[in-house]
Amino acid sequence: MSAEWRKRLSTGGMRCVAILLFLAIWFVVSMGNAHWWKFFNPVLLPTPIEVVKAGIAAWQSGELQDNILASMARVLQGFAIAAIAGVVVGLAVGTWRPLERLVEPMIELLRPIPPLAFLPMMVLWFGIGEMSKIAFIAYAAFFPVFTTTVEGIKYVDPVLLRAASSLGASRADLFRHVVLPAATPSIITGLRLGFGLSFFVIVAAEFIAADSGLGYMINDARTFFMVSQMLLGAVVIGLIGFGVNILLRSVEGWLLRWRVATRG
Amino acid sequence: MDAMLAEAPAAATDSRRVKISIRGAEKRFGDMVALKGVDLDLYENSFTCLLGPSGCGKSTLLNMIAGFTQPSAGQVLVDGRAVQGPSADRGVVFQEYALFPWRTAIDNVAFGPMLKGMPKAKQREIAKRYLAMVGLAGHESKYPGNLSGGMKQRVAIARALANDPSVLLMDEPFGALDAQTRETLQEEMLRIWEHERKTVVFVTHSISEAIFLADRIVVMATRPGAVKQIFDLDLPRPRERSDADFVRLEKEIKLLVRAEVQKLGVI
Numbered sequence: 001m002s003a004e005w006r007k008r009l010s011t012g013g014m015r016c017v018a019i020l021l022f023l024a025i026w027f028v029v030s031m032g033n034a035h036w037w038k039f040f041n042p043v044l045l046p047t048p049i050e051v052v053k054a055g056i057a058a059w060q061s062g063e064l065q066d067n068i069l070a071s072m073a074r075v076l077q078g079f080a081i082a083a084i085a086g087v088v089v090g091l092a093v094g095t096w097r098p099l100e101r102l103v104e105p106m107i108e109l110l111r112p113i114p115p116l117a118f119l120p121m122m123v124l125w126f127g128i129g130e131m132s133k134i135a136f137i138a139y140a141a142f143f144p145v146f147t148t149t150v151e152g153i154k155y156v157d158p159v160l161l162r163a164a165s166s167l168g169a170s171r172a173d174l175f176r177h178v179v180l181p182a183a184t185p186s187i188i189t190g191l192r193l194g195f196g197l198s199f200f201v202i203v204a205a206e207f208i209a210a211d212s213g214l215g216y217m218i219n220d221a222r223t224f225f226m227v228s229q230m231l232l233g234a235v236v237i238g239l240i241g242f243g244v245n246i247l248l249r250s251v252e253g254w255l256l257r258w259r260v261a262t263r264g
Numbered sequence: 265m266d267a268m269l270a271e272a273p274a275a276a277t278d279s280r281r282v283k284i285s286i287r288g289a290e291k292r293f294g295d296m297v298a299l300k301g302v303d304l305d306l307y308e309n310s311f312t313c314l315l316g317p318s319g320c321g322k323s324t325l326l327n328m329i330a331g332f333t334q335p336s337a338g339q340v341l342v343d344g345r346a347v348q349g350p351s352a353d354r355g356v357v358f359q360e361y362a363l364f365p366w367r368t369a370i371d372n373v374a375f376g377p378m379l380k381g382m383p384k385a386k387q388r389e390i391a392k393r394y395l396a397m398v399g400l401a402g403h404e405s406k407y408p409g410n411l412s413g414g415m416k417q418r419v420a421i422a423r424a425l426a427n428d429p430s431v432l433l434m435d436e437p438f439g440a441l442d443a444q445t446r447e448t449l450q451e452e453m454l455r456i457w458e459h460e461r462k463t464v465v466f467v468t469h470s471i472s473e474a475i476f477l478a479d480r481i482v483v484m485a486t487r488p489g490a491v492k493q494i495f496d497l498d499l500p501r502p503r504e505r506s507d508a509d510f511v512r513l514e515k516e517i518k519l520l521v522r523a524e525v526q527k528l529g530v531i
């Protein structure tokens with residue numbers, strides 16, 4: 001076994017230990033409180049086991065799958081719109097100066113406003129159906145994708161552009177063979193951030209205006225004081241986010257294999 | 265002057281063809297005059313070194329020949345035509361390599377042939393041949409991030425050559441390399457140039473590098489940048505750095521360059 005693999009296994013092992021430790025603390029605090037210390041009402045913090053039980057129950061009723069699918073469908077649609085719009089507008093703004101002067105101030109004005117501030121407006125405009133949530137996610141995730149795309153294009157090494165043009169590259173060649181690949185790492189980072197943000201905001205959107213989805217599930221559980229189910233929602237969101245991040249990172253690693261080489 | 269060295273040339277009487285002609289070229293950046301009144305004729309298939317202290321406008325002159333910048337006044341002619349912009353016929357090798365990090369060595373070298381729309385197999389064949397010429401056979405599929413400085417510059421030279429330009433412009437190409445690698449690459453550069461025959465303009469800080477390589481050394485003046493003195497060398501190649509003529513010329517040019525540096529008042 002190579003040293004590389006040994007290192008991977010040991011960091012993997014450390015991670016498992018960390019997660020187990022976290023679960024153990026959670027378990028000890030909730031069990032200990034319920035049976036010995038009685039610091040707070042035990043209903044407020046169920047044990048991990050109760051959360052798992054709630055999960056099994058929700059799975060068997062089919063409710064959990066439905067909610068996951070509802071949230072994921074919204075995230076995917078909203079994010080797809082944000083990704084396309086962010087990259088396209090970003091490329092246009094990054095390559096064409098006059099457009100940059102026009103668009104940049106608008107973006108800078110909107111960007112510091114938390115997207116959540118616009119959620120009630122979106123519900124007003126697009127109604128309580130799917131459309132408002134998708135639009136909301138698209139709006140929120142647009143910014144990181146757009147900003148990183150513009151940055152990526154702006155910071156293309158000018159010497160690479162010179163090198164390519166001295167090899168006979170036309171303006172279109174420069175865009176396709178230099179600007180685009182040079183900006184790719186930055187764009188991918190933006191996409192990853194945008195996807196994370198989509199996940200972030202969908203839950204908030206579903207608190208306010210939804211009759212399905214993981215956010216709805218949490219909020220619904222709150223009205224019936226089902227704390228295990230509330231925690232279940234949070235745990236499921238965490239697990240999905242974790243999985244998606246691993247997936248995106250491996251796609252990124254493959255697309256940017258040259259950069260891994262550069263880091264050595 | 266020594267018998268081995270002719271004085272600044274009587275270009276008109278020379279039977280060789282003038283490839284690059286710089287006529288009264290001037291370059292200003294705002295109020296700053298970077299280059300002034302540069303007149304220079306470079307013959308086809310000759311090897312010219314531009315030598316001079318930092319900031320004397322060597323890169324500026326090279327960039328004007330490459331077409332990256334336009335002269336503020338005067339003309340830069342290649343094959344009798346004014347340079348309008350960069351072109352595939354004038355290859356450039358940069359000090360900072362300027363390889364595309366997302367392309368493997370072979371794909372970097374194949375960049376020019378790819379732009380010309382050659383079939384894939386032909387592109388690879390050409391790229392492979394030039395990589396072998398610079399001694400990098402077997403490293404085709406490595407990314408620049410996995411190559412040493414010397415190897416990167418070899419790839420950059422192969423990339424410029426694979427496009428088969430008639431002019432090769434090199435801006436301190438070996439400046440970032442260690443002495444050993446540098447000397448090896450100088451020798452290989454000469455071997456390739458004797459084989460490929462291109463009009464080479466080579467910027468360097470190193471006097472010994474210039475004497476080792478060049479047919480003609482253009483020593484530049486500072487404040488404003490201009491041509492100070494031209495040396496036409498006919499020392500036989502391969503040149504020996506310990507050779508008496510070599511050493512004498514080295515001393516002479518060193519004094520010239522030092523005078524220019526002292527003019528700047530910074531040392």
Ligand SMILES: Nc1ncnc2c1ncn2[C@@H]1O[C@H](COP(=O)(O)OP(=O)(O)OP(=O)(O)O)[C@@H](O)[C@H]1O
Nearest residue numbers: 293296298316317318319320321322323324325489
């Ligand atoms: N784009 C620019 N804008 C303003 N000034 C410039 C620009 N490019 C070069 N200069 C100035 O012109 C002068 C000549 O620069 P240049 O880079 O040609 O010098 P050089 O001889 O190549 O120096 P070095 O040996 O350090 O590379 C310098 O004083 C530099 O500051």
Ligand SMILES: [Mg+2]
Nearest residue numbers: 322323324435
């Ligand atoms: Mg320079």
